[in-house]
Amino acid sequence: MSGKTLYDKIWDAHVVDEQDGEAILYIDLHLIHEVTTPQAFAGLRAAHRPVRRPDRTLAVADHNVPTEGQALGVDQVADEEARLQLQTLARNVKDNGIEFFPMGDVRNGIVHVVGPEQGRTQPGMTIVCGDSHTSTHGAFGALAHGIGTSEVEHVLATQTLRAKKAKNLRVTVEGQLAPGVGAKDIALAIIREIGTAGGTGYVIEYAGSTIRELSMEGRMTLCNLTIEAGARAGLVAPDEATFDYLRGRPATPKGGAWEMALAYWKSFFSDADAVFDREVAIDAATIAPLVTWGTSPEDVIAVTERTPDPASFATPDKRASAERALEYMGLAAGQPITEAKVDVVFIGSCTNSRIEDLRDAAAIVAKATEAGRKVAPHVRAMVVPGSGLVKIQAEEEGLDDIFKAAGFEWREPGCSMCLGMNPDRLTPGQRSASTSNRNFEGRQGRGGRTHLMSPAMAAAAAIAGHIADVRDFI
Amino acid sequence: MEAFIHLDAKAAPLPLANIDTDQIIPKQFLKTVEREGLSKGLFYDLRFDEQGREKPDFVLNRPEYKGAGVLIAGDNFGCGSSREHAPWALMDFGVRSVIATSFADIFYNNCFQNGLLPVVLKADEVEALMGEAKGGNHVMSVDLESQTVTAPSGKVFRFEIDPVRKEKMLKGLDAIGETLQKAKSIDVYEMKRALAQPWLEEA
Numbered sequence: 001m002s003g004k005t006l007y008d009k010i011w012d013a014h015v016v017d018e019q020d021g022e023a024i025l026y027i028d029l030h031l032i033h034e035v036t037t038p039q040a041f042a043g044l045r046a047a048h049r050p051v052r053r054p055d056r057t058l059a060v061a062d063h064n065v066p067t068e069g070q071a072l073g074v075d076q077v078a079d080e081e082a083r084l085q086l087q088t089l090a091r092n093v094k095d096n097g098i099e100f101f102p103m104g105d106v107r108n109g110i111v112h113v114v115g116p117e118q119g120r121t122q123p124g125m126t127i128v129c130g131d132s133h134t135s136t137h138g139a140f141g142a143l144a145h146g147i148g149t150s151e152v153e154h155v156l157a158t159q160t161l162r163a164k165k166a167k168n169l170r171v172t173v174e175g176q177l178a179p180g181v182g183a184k185d186i187a188l189a190i191i192r193e194i195g196t197a198g199g200t201g202y203v204i205e206y207a208g209s210t211i212r213e214l215s216m217e218g219r220m221t222l223c224n225l226t227i228e229a230g231a232r233a234g235l236v237a238p239d240e241a242t243f244d245y246l247r248g249r250p251a252t253p254k255g256g257a258w259e260m261a262l263a264y265w266k267s268f269f270s271d272a273d274a275v276f277d278r279e280v281a282i283d284a285a286t287i288a289p290l291v292t293w294g295t296s297p298e299d300v301i302a303v304t305e306r307t308p309d310p311a312s313f314a315t316p317d318k319r320a321s322a323e324r325a326l327e328y329m330g331l332a333a334g335q336p337i338t339e340a341k342v343d344v345v346f347i348g349s350c351t352n353s354r355i356e357d358l359r360d361a362a363a364i365v366a367k368a369t370e371a372g373r374k375v376a377p378h379v380r381a382m383v384v385p386g387s388g389l390v391k392i393q394a395e396e397e398g399l400d401d402i403f404k405a406a407g408f409e410w411r412e413p414g415c416s417m418c419l420g421m422n423p424d425r426l427t428p429g430q431r432s433a434s435t436s437n438r439n440f441e442g443r444q445g446r447g448g449r450t451h452l453m454s455p456a457m458a459a460a461a462a463i464a465g466h467i468a469d470v471r472d473f474i
Numbered sequence: 475m476e477a478f479i480h481l482d483a484k485a486a487p488l489p490l491a492n493i494d495t496d497q498i499i500p501k502q503f504l505k506t507v508e509r510e511g512l513s514k515g516l517f518y519d520l521r522f523d524e525q526g527r528e529k530p531d532f533v534l535n536r537p538e539y540k541g542a543g544v545l546i547a548g549d550n551f552g553c554g555s556s557r558e559h560a561p562w563a564l565m566d567f568g569v570r571s572v573i574a575t576s577f578a579d580i581f582y583n584n585c586f587q588n589g590l591l592p593v594v595l596k597a598d599e600v601e602a603l604m605g606e607a608k609g610g611n612h613v614m615s616v617d618l619e620s621q622t623v624t625a626p627s628g629k630v631f632r633f634e635i636d637p638v639r640k641e642k643m644l645k646g647l648d649a650i651g652e653t654l655q656k657a658k659s660i661d662v663y664e665m666k667r668a669l670a671q672p673w674l675e676e677a
Contacts, residue, residue: 016663017656022638024656026663028674036557038507049650052660056674064505081505088507132556132580146580148558150475150587150649158653160660164636166579196492197550200579230553232579253673261673296492315597317491317548324490419555421501428524438554440496442519 003271005168006235007203010143010268014126016160024160028125029056029142031111032098032152034089035063035421036130040153041092051096052159058120059093059100061086062110063421067384067411070104077103082422096156109387109413112136112350116220117389119249123238123265128155133350133437135226139219140246141238141268143203146227167277169202169231170270173210175284180471182360183218184352184435184454186210187225188290189282192300199231202278205270206236210284216245217356224351225437228297237269289470292439292452293337294325299439301337303457303469309333328441329449330429338467340451344432345381345462346444347408347455349418352435353386355393357455361435362399364459364473365406375407376465382409382424384416408462420445433461476589477646478618481570483543485614486533487604493547494554495581499563512559513566534567538610546604547574551592552581561588571616573623575600586639589646591616593623599631618644 004012017024030053037059044051051057061074064082074090077083086103093100101108107118112133115121121137127144128134130152137144147161155161171190191198204226206219214222219236226234236242243262246252253261288302299322301307310322310333326333331340347353347361361383368374375381383403385391391413394400400410417424418436420443426432428447435458439450451467460470503515520532528535534542545564551574552560561584564572571591585592593616595603603625606612612626618640623631642649653660668675 017659020638021636024653024659026660026667035504039509039558042507047650049654079505085505085507130556130558132554146556148556148561148580148584148587150558150584154650154653157650158657158660159664160653162649162653164638196553197576197578200550200576227554227580230550230578257673261671264671296494298492315491315549317489320489321491321548419496419501421504438494438496440494440554442500443496446500446519446524 002275003273005270005274005276006141006205006237006268007143007168010124010126011165013124021164023163023165025126025163026160027128027155029058029115029120029127030155031115031127031129031134032057032059033063033111033131034061034085036149037092037152038085038088039149040156043153044156049157051098051156054097056159057098057156058115059089059098060108060111060114061089061103063415063419065103065414066422067414067416067424070412074103079423106388106392109390110350110353110415112224113354113386113390116140117249117387119246119252122246122252123242124268128161132227133224135232135234136220136224136350138223138226138234139216139236140242141235143233143235145232166203166232167201169199169204169278169280170276171204171206171280171282172208173206173282173284174208175210177210177284177287180289180456180474181287182454182456183214183221185287185290186284187222188300188452189287191225191229191297193282194229194280196228196296196298197230199226199229202231203233203235204229204231206234211236212239215356216241217354220354221351228437238265289454289457291337291457291467293329293331294322295328295439295441296321296325297437297439297452299325303337303467305337307331307333307335307337338469340431341466342379342433342461343430344426345379345458346417346432346434346436347382347458348384348386348416349436350386350415351437352455353384353390355390357435358383358385358390358394358399361455361459362402364456364470365463366402367473368463369402369406373463375462379462379465381407381462382411382417384411385413387413417444419443433458433467475587475646475648478570478589478591478643480618481543481616482613483570484539484541484610484612485544485546485603485607486539486542487607488533488545488547489604491548492550492553495552495557495560496554498552498560499557504557504559509562510566512563516563516567536610541568543568543570544614544616545569545572546600546607547572549575551577553578556580558584558587561585561590565590573600573603586643587649589643591618591643593633595623595631595633602629
């Protein structure tokens with residue numbers, strides 16, 4: 001019999017019951033936020049069902065929160081519907097005894113930044129959240145994925161999820177990354193390679209020397225974008241980098257319990273003879289700084305390339321989508337992507353708002369500042385740290401001064417312009433260079449045109465005023 | 475959950491790949507604390523212009539497709555955000571079944587929590603159905619028991635579906651109620667886990 005994959009091991013360790021190929025899977029950590037939970041709590045109330053494990057549940061306020069004036073509190077949030085949703089979450093967590101970091105608390109921030117930062121995210125766990133970017137937590141070797149609100153209600157009531165096992169896909173990335181290329185580029189390269197539906201039905205394990213060399217922040221970026229490749233969950237086997245990151249965090253075990261946990265965590269890796277249903281190999285050395293040109297995360301080109309010709313796509317619906325995408329983006333076929341002038345630069349989101357992301361962007365900005373350059377006059381550039389704690393750390397490192405001196409706005413934490421549920425959004429026709437995860441039509445604001453890229457590339461675009469090759473700024 | 479057994483309805487073609495949940499229901503409609511009333515936001519940017527006026531060309535605004543209960547779309551329907559508001563909005567609008575060549579995992583799963591039947595057919599079959607749906611004013615039949623879609627011409631297409639999901643959809647079962655019948659197994663699992671991973675109990 002062949003060995004087990006990392007995914008197989010986590011799955012097997014959490015099966016409570018199984019019938020006809022459907023498992024009842026125990027959930028170790030349930031993360032919740034204001035947008036996808038009100039209907040779940042209402043459902044529980046209507047059925048007089050309690051929350052089974054409030055201690056295994058953690059709540060934050062992130063999607064709706066304004067990125068300024070958070071200290072004023074939720075009751076001062078100007079948007080009436082957002083305010084009601086935030087107040088509803090506060091009431092629901094209080095009624096059910098769930099730990100909650102409210103808006104303005106330094107521990108609050110984007111749910112996928114907060115979980116790891118607090119040490120709540122741990123290897124070998126099952127983690128769910130009513131948010132598709134829950135895949136982020138897979139960076140720690142945890143099986144983590146997004147669920148819908150009905151399933152949120154199911155997990156609240158039972159601490160389990162009904163699930164069918166997915167297939168195993170291993171993406172192996174080997175080799176040295178070129179200067180100016182990072183985790184975001186690896187992720188975009190993979191999505192370009194397999195497509196936005198390429199991972200549908202699979203859990204992806206990322207392996208290879210390039211992945212091992214990535215920091216935890218880089219691994220989180222990579223796993224975060226797994227959903228954009230169609231797979232609900234991405235995994236990286238835990239190693240010393242994982243354990244070093246977790247040591248001493250508020251919710252990680254201490255003393256003897258740490259040693260016990262460590263021994264357990266070290267059992268989570270794919271056996272050498274494990275068989276994957278599909279394998280994809282990527283050569284890290286071939287990856288250039290990447291950027292999206294269209295309205296799907298698979299619409300990826302190198303920053304040195306031109307937009308594609310829709311006629312080059314294989315199927316009629318793909319051709320129609322490409323034509324529509326170019327028109328929506330206000331671009332012609334065959335146009336160098338560096339000609340695209342940007343109006344807004346957004347550095348933030350659960351994909352790229354951690355300390356390392358901010359350091360990467362700040363390094364580019366600092367270099368430009370030395371050369372006497374600032375944010376281009378026509379560009380609105382903003383940095384939105386992923387959590388209150390990331391913001392404080394960045395300020396201690398002086399990154400905020402670098403950004404502000406160059407003309408960036410330094411804002412308070414939240415999901416912000418990634419999806420524009422708060423006041424931070426694009427106006428029709430505006431073009432953004434964004435470190436977020438989705439370039440869908442209207443994602444950052446109706447009519448907004450989003451180009452996804454790494455934090456360093458976004459910083460370069462802010463200075464240049466158009467999409468630019470970060471390698472010219474190193 | 476509402477059961478799905480059989481549907482006779484008009485079908486509207488939406489021949490695009492990667493229709494994401496942001497398009498199905500944009501962000502501004504996610505601020506509700508209710509499940510109902512989301513039809514107003516369904517395909518909002520496609521259905522309405524910036525002044526909030528109906529775009530007459532969009533398929534669901536055309537008179538011949540009014541009241542469509544089936545949507546026919548391209549690859550990877552429902553990709554992106556996990557928002558269950560997407561199936562809620564479709565259902566609220568009167569759509570009970572979506573036929574496509576493939577669906578994104580989370581959306582597909584969410585459909586089964588709500589009695590919205592996602593049907594996967596091959597590319598040539600979807601294309602044939604799109605052709606037959608042209609012009610509106612026809613009836614398409616989707617039958618879950620026999621796992622078939624019957625086109626207006628009488629052509630029958632069979633689709634595959636997981637038997638467990640099919641059974642639950644036919645009966646409209648309450649998943650939480652079912653799982654709570656296994657509460658003893660969950661208790662036992664938790665006791666074992668507390669012994670093996672005591673650090674998780676100290677949080």
